[in-house]
Amino acid sequence: MSDDIFREVDDAMRMERLRKSARRFAGLGLAGLILIGAGIGGWEYYLSSLHKDALAKSTTYLGALRDLGSDSSVAGxxxxxxxxxxxxxxALTEVGQASPSGLATLAQLREASSYATHGKTQEALRIWDTIQQDTKLDATLRHVATLLWCQWQVDSGDIATIRSRLSLLSNESKPFAALANEQLAVLDLRAGDTKSARDRLTRLQQDFNAPNGVRMRAGGLLQTLDQQG
Known part of the structure; x- marks a missing residue:
């Protein structure tokens, strides 16, 4: 699901950046639109600074993403x-420690995801928690860290704490509202509140602004609930 969340986050971030840029550069075109994503993050930083050191760090970051690939698993x-x-x-660890905040944070997010997938969950949670609490960082990156922190605790973490953090992202005006509400529905099911879970999942399934992956999973969960009665 980590790979899914990065793809869906990328889609949501693209749309949010598009809306902001359209307002700011109305009549001037969309050249220079900033898109944050798996590989685009490094290129964004390179465009903002043409120094040799910036190019070297961006190249290292992009190369590390390519070589790391996805975190594969067999039978979980x-x-x-x-x-x-x-x-x-x-290499990602080095970029995360020695680069300006934007590129460093992108590297840390991917590094933490790999840690979590390979059993170092507490280290991953620590990284995500540090990012989401750093108010000097870009709000979008902090929200991504919050989503990942909650995702990896949704099955066993403190329900009240997770719900509190997700609720800050669940308003429909927020770029990651669908992802946050998907996790809130899972929390509802865990807490035994099937009605609330059904309501959230139904809204997600019918929300054509939500990522396709979220809508499909919402539909699948609703079918499962129907089969269970």
């Missing part, structure tokens, strides 16, 4: 990192 068990993936993860 993560496959061991290959030597190339381990090297890529080390």
């Amino acid at each position: 068990t993560s496959l061991p990192l290959t030597p190339a993936q381990q090297k890529a993860l080390t």
Whole structure:
């Protein structure tokens, strides 16, 4: 689901940036539109600074993403990192420690996701928690960290704490509202509040502004609930 969330986050961020840029540059075209995503984040930083050091860090970041790939698993068990993936993860760690905040945060988000998938959940949670509490960082990146922090605790973490954090992102005016409400529906099911879960899932399934993955999962959960009576 981590790969899904990054893809859906990327889609949501693209739409949110498009809306903001359309307002700011109305009549001037959309050249220069900033898009944050798996590989685009490094390119964004390169465009903002043409120094050799910036180019080197962006190149390292993009190369690390390519070599790390997706965090594969078999029957729910993560496959061991290959030597190339381990090297890529080390490179991401270095970018996350030595780069300006935007690129460093992108590297830290991907690094933490890999940690979580390969069993180092507490380390991943610590990274995501640090990002989401740093008010100096871009709000979008902080929201991504919040979503990932909650995703990895939705099955066993403190329900009240998770719900509190997700509620800040669940308003329909927020770019990641669909993802936040999907996790809130899972929390409702965990808490035994089937009615609230059904209501959320129904709204998500009917929300054509929500990512396709979210709508499909909402529909699948509703079918499961119907089968269970």
